[in-house]
Amino acid sequence: MLNVPGSEPSSPICSAKGCRADAVWVLAWNNPKLHTPERRKTWLACEEHREHLSQFLGVRGFLKDVVKLTEWQAPEGSESQGDES
Structure with a gap:
């Protein structure tokens, strides 16, 4: 799969820094100091x-x-995030 900067990938990719492999898993998380308990990133x-x-x-x-x-x-209110931060 070729990813051109500024274009959408054809399938979801891994969020690990530098990885461009197809995603297989969703890791749902939240930071309790910043997010309400029901919010999922x-x-x-x-x-x-x-x-x-x-x-x-x-x-x-x-x-x-x-x-x-x-x-x-x-769930409602969830957000997807790209690269590991």
């Missing part, structure tokens, strides 16, 4: 980066759920 993960991104969010107490992309239904 999302990162997408390929198989290779699922564990790393989950640990990154988990040690901060942000990770709420990990779901297969094909099974994900975004």
Whole structure:
């Protein structure tokens, strides 16, 4: 898959910095200091980066759920986020 800067990818890609693999997982999270309890932000993960991104969010107490992309239904008020920050 070729990603041209400024264009939309043909399928969702992993949120790990520098990764351009197809996403397989949705990591739902929120920062309780910034977000209401029901709000969910999302990162997408390929198989290779699922564990790393989950640990990154988990040690901060942000990770709420990990779901297969094909099974994900975004709750109202959720936001998707691109690269790992």
